[in-house]
Amino acid sequence: MRKNEDRRRALVDAAVDVLATEGARGLTFRAVDTAAGVPAGTASNYFPSRDELLSQVGAHIHVRLAPDPTVVARTLAAPRDRAAVARFMHDILDRVTADRAGYLALLELRLEATRRPDLHRTFTATMRAQLDDSVAFHVDSGLPGDRRTVELLYIAMTGLIVESLTLPEILGDTRALIDDLVDQVVPLVAGPR
Amino acid sequence: MRKNEDRRRALVDAAVDVLATEGARGLTFRAVDTAAGVPAGTASNYFPSRDELLSQVGAHIHVRLAPDPTVVARTLAAPRDRAAVARFMHDILDRVTADRAGYLALLELRLEATRRPDLHRTFTATMRAQLDDSVAFHVDSGLPGDRRTVELLYIAMTGLIVESLTLPEILGDTRALIDDLVDQVVPLVAGPR
DNA sequence: TCCAAATCACTACGTCTGGAGTACTTTAGA
DNA sequence: TCTAAAGTACTCCAGACGTAGTGATTTGGA
Numbered sequence: 001m002r003k004n005e006d007r008r009r010a011l012v013d014a015a016v017d018v019l020a021t022e023g024a025r026g027l028t029f030r031a032v033d034t035a036a037g038v039p040a041g042t043a044s045n046y047f048p049s050r051d052e053l054l055s056q057v058g059a060h061i062h063v064r065l066a067p068d069p070t071v072v073a074r075t076l077a078a079p080r081d082r083a084a085v086a087r088f089m090h091d092i093l094d095r096v097t098a099d100r101a102g103y104l105a106l107l108e109l110r111l112e113a114t115r116r117p118d119l120h121r122t123f124t125a126t127m128r129a130q131l132d133d134s135v136a137f138h139v140d141s142g143l144p145g146d147r148r149t150v151e152l153l154y155i156a157m158t159g160l161i162v163e164s165l166t167l168p169e170i171l172g173d174t175r176a177l178i179d180d181l182v183d184q185v186v187p188l189v190a191g192p193r
Numbered sequence: 194m195r196k197n198e199d200r201r202r203a204l205v206d207a208a209v210d211v212l213a214t215e216g217a218r219g220l221t222f223r224a225v226d227t228a229a230g231v232p233a234g235t236a237s238n239y240f241p242s243r244d245e246l247l248s249q250v251g252a253h254i255h256v257r258l259a260p261d262p263t264v265v266a267r268t269l270a271a272p273r274d275r276a277a278v279a280r281f282m283h284d285i286l287d288r289v290t291a292d293r294a295g296y297l298a299l300l301e302l303r304l305e306a307t308r309r310p311d312l313h314r315t316f317t318a319t320m321r322a323q324l325d326d327s328v329a330f331h332v333d334s335g336l337p338g339d340r341r342t343v344e345l346l347y348i349a350m351t352g353l354i355v356e357s358l359t360l361p362e363i364l365g366d367t368r369a370l371i372d373d374l375v376d377q378v379v380p381l382v383a384g385p386r
Numbered sequence: 387t388c389c390a391a392a393t394c395a396c397t398a399c400g401t402c403t404g405g406a407g408t409a410c411t412t413t414a415g416a
Numbered sequence: 417t418c419t420a421a422a423g424t425a426c427t428c429c430a431g432a433c434g435t436a437g438t439g440a441t442t443t444g445g446a
Contacts, residue, residue: 110359159352166303
């Protein structure tokens with residue numbers, strides 16, 4: 001088993017792209033080799049099994065999709081109102097556009113997690129932590145709304161992401177849709193409802 | 194190519210189950226044969242290619258997941274208020290639970306559509322028609338809200354479905370969540386906002 | 387500075403699995 | 417009895433996997 005960490009990361013990144021472009025069906029060691037531009041057999045040398053490769057993808061996809069700290073800082077410099085929430089939501093959709101492959105891979109992994117208990121455990125833990133963080137961040141930073149507000153935003157944005165990744169022509173102006181969503185779901189002022 | 198339509202349908206249904214349990218990766222003629230309980234080679238005899246099989250699955254999955262007319266009739270017998278909308282949303286989630294395989298297959302197909310232009314076209318057309326139908330139904334039957342209301346419900350329910358299919362432990366009481374969603378998104382009375 | 391050892395990149399090959407397709411046989415219904 | 421579909425069993429093949437072998441590069445020690 002080879003130990004070059006740069007190369008391992010490159011392989012995992014390539015696996016994300018393969019997952020997005022070819023689907024779970026196309027995710028083979030050889031395909032990863034090709035996508036990463038390394039000689040055939042390399043992925044075999046770095047990962048004991050396809051499952052192990054998938055797990056590592058699952059672990060690294062989250063850091064790849066993490067929000068940009070500068071955007072967070074910028075928004076927090078402004079008043080903590082509905083508009084700020086809307087800006088965060090728009091930023092999420094912008095990231096989906098910017099790293100389409102990453103989010104598609106995340107969806108593929110969700111489905112894979114349906115069949116792999118260990119991946120399911122990992123994913124559930126990570127996602128729950130992320131939601132909890134979102135709630136804590138939202139409330140602590142004084143943005144309007146409570147946990148339920150964030151939960152509603154969460155499921156709506158999940159749906160919007162799935163939709164714009166897979167059938168983008170269905171919905172029209174997603175920016176306006178987000179604005180309306182925030183208007184309906186987020187209260188005007190902070191504090192418990 | 195064999196012509197027994199009952200058998201063809203049975204094979205397509207089996208393909209849905211395979212898609213749900215094994216994923217797109219596991220969808221082979223042989224797997225479909227096994228799932229349908231027919232001899233090896235049968236699916237080969239009924240479908241010229243795997244792609245063709247997928248297309249037929251895409252065409253039939255929608256009729257399999259269609260809402261129960263009796264539920265629709267029952268709800269329409271009651272007053273057309275928020276509670277009626279909530280009842281419809283609950284029914285959707287109930288159907289997800291009842292035919293988990295069907296909805297999982299739908300998700301797999303969404304991802305496949307990302308890579309197959311013909312499937313993408315078919316799916317987009319079907320889904321758009323379904324959304325338009327939902328809007329028309331909603332407005333025509335005097336339920337409170339307009340097109341945008343239905344769109345917001347649509348994306349939120351899509352997200353909720355994905356979430357409860359793949360990571361059901363994240364969200365707590367989904368029924369309460371739906372009730373809150375409807376409260377926020379659906380106006381109290383009918384008519385334009 | 388030089389040498390030895392170890393690690394890694396890369397090539398190329400043998401093996402193997404499992405899926406596809408299809409000839410052939412059997413069965414059932416008209 | 418004739419025909420079409422069901423069922424059986426076989427061959428063929430692609431593609432993937434893993435690894436042995438070789439050359440290059442780096443590391444550590446004297």
